Structures are given as structure tokens and as C-alpha cells.
Amino acid sequence: MADDERMHTPDDPDFEGAEFISREAMIEYKVTTFSWLGGITWSWSRWSSEVDDHDHCVICHEAAFSTAYEGDLREGWQSVSFESPLWLCPTCFERFRDRLGWQVAV
Numbered sequence: 001m002a003d004d005e006r007m008h009t010p011d012d013p014d015f016e017g018a019e020f021i022s023r024e025a026m027i028e029y030k031v032t033t034f035s036w037l038g039g040i041t042w043s044w045s046r047w048s049s050e051v052d053d054h055d056h057c058v059i060c061h062e063a064a065f066s067t068a069y070e071g072d073l074r075e076g077w078q079s080v081s082f083e084s085p086l087w088l089c090p091t092c093f094e095r096f097r098d099r100l101g102w103q104v105a106v
Contacts, residue, residue, distance in 0.1 A: 027099075030059060039101045040100075043077070047065040047075060047087065053066060054072065057092050063076070063092075077093045
């Protein structure tokens with residue numbers, strides 16, 4: 001069965017059990033849902049937090065950032081536009097960078 005013919009399950013926990021008709025539909029859903037992230041500047045950073053023991057990618061929620069668990073990300077894309085930083089995994093950054101007009105801090 002071709003990729004476009006299968007239903008796609010979103011990785012957003014708010015939509016548990018939901019399916020999209022195509023991968024493109026799922027991506028469009030995310031672009032619309034996360035439009036508030038448009039134009040943000042991101043910096044590749046080592047994860048650290050004085051508040052939480054871990055963070056999740058703001059888009060996929062699948063990728064976790066921590067120093068406590070093997071397999072969690074230790075580095076990722078950190079927002080520089082908010083007082084409390086948001087985190088993106090490398091996959092979501094590359095997937096949505098152009099669509100959401102993200103910039104990389106220099």
C-alpha cells in the first residue's frame with residue numbers, strides 16, 4: 001500500500017486515536033496548529049533546565065530532552081524568543097523550518 005493510501009496517526013497526545021488521510025494532511029495540521037511558532041529564532045544548544053528534569057519537543061512530543069535517561073536527547077534546538085525556552089528535536093526543526101519561517105541564531 002502506498003504511503004498516501006494509509007491513514008497517518010498524529011504524534012500529538014491531544015489527538016490520541018485520530019488519523020489523517022495522508023502524511024501531507026498531518027503536516028498541514030501541524031503547520032496550522034503551530035503557526036504561533038512562526039518566525040521564531042532557534043539556537044542549537046545543550047539541554048539544561050533548572051525547573052524540570054526533562055522537556056519534550058514542542059511539536060512531536062516524542063523526542064525527550066534530559067540528562068537522566070539513556071536515549072534522550074542531550075542537545076537540540078532551543079527557542080531564543082521566549083523567557084521559558086521551548087525545545088525542538090532535529091527532525092521537527094528540519095521538517096518545519098521553511099514552512100514556519102524559522103531563523104537560526106548566529
